[in-house]
Amino acid sequence: MSWDYSGTQQIPHMMEELLDTSGGHEKDDTKLEITLPSLALIYETIMVQHKQTQGDSKKVRVATKQLQVAVSKIAKSCSEIGERIAAIETRAEVLETDLGAVTQQAAMHDTQLIDIQWTIEDFENRQPHNNLRILGIEEGIEGHDARVYIIRLFKAAFPEQAGWDWEKEIQRAHRFLLYLKKQMMTGGAG
Numbered sequence: 001m002s003w004d005y006s007g008t009q010q011i012p013h014m015m016e017e018l019l020d021t022s023g024g025h026e027k028d029d030t031k032l033e034i035t036l037p038s039l040a041l042i043y044e045t046i047m048v049q050h051k052q053t054q055g056d057s058k059k060v061r062v063a064t065k066q067l068q069v070a071v072s073k074i075a076k077s078c079s080e081i082g083e084r085i086a087a088i089e090t091r092a093e094v095l096e097t098d099l100g101a102v103t104q105q106a107a108m109h110d111t112q113l114i115d116i117q118w119t120i121e122d123f124e125n126r127q128p129h130n131n132l133r134i135l136g137i138e139e140g141i142e143g144h145d146a147r148v149y150i151i152r153l154f155k156a157a158f159p160e161q162a163g164w165d166w167e168k169e170i171q172r173a174h175r176f177l178l179y180l181k182k183q184m185m186t187g188g189a190g
Contacts, residue, residue: 125174139175146173 142149150173151166
């Protein structure tokens with residue numbers, strides 16, 4: 001009789017054969033005889049199974065160790081990423097605060113710049129000291145070019161001065177500064 005010890009499926013079958021003392025006849029349940037060779041065979045089968053289990057156990061321990069190392073690396077990586085994200089969020093909050101302050105300052109500077117530009121324009125317009133102030137002209141009637149409107153007005157008001165070079169003599173025309181500021185601030189509505 002030869003035994004194949006490689007498979008675990010055959011062990012229960014082998015054990016039945018080893019313990020079968022009837023020799024193919026009816027089994028006697030009251031008496032069990034185990035011989036020394038069959039006992040050695042049982043021991044050998046158990047040892048083979050033990051070695052296989054040890055090998056499997058060793059593989060499981062190695063795989064578990066590798067898995068623990070991988071999980072440890074992942075946990076460390078996640079922790080570092082979390083720290084980076086927290087630092088980025090902190091920097092973003094600081095930048096948002098700074099941006100708000102810069103935006104407010106820019107708006108204030110824009111307003112100051114407009115005031116300065118109008119003041120300079122008014123100063124330049126009044127500097128020659130040969131100014132005429134014309135009162136009673138309806139607001140906004142001059143359109144976009146006050147100089148052209150005033151030249152037409154003077155030509156119509158003084159037809160006897162037909163040879164006069166009004167374009168040369170009237171170098172600039174403008175509304176009073178407060179009126180222009182009001183137009184600028186209200187978006188052109190007078």
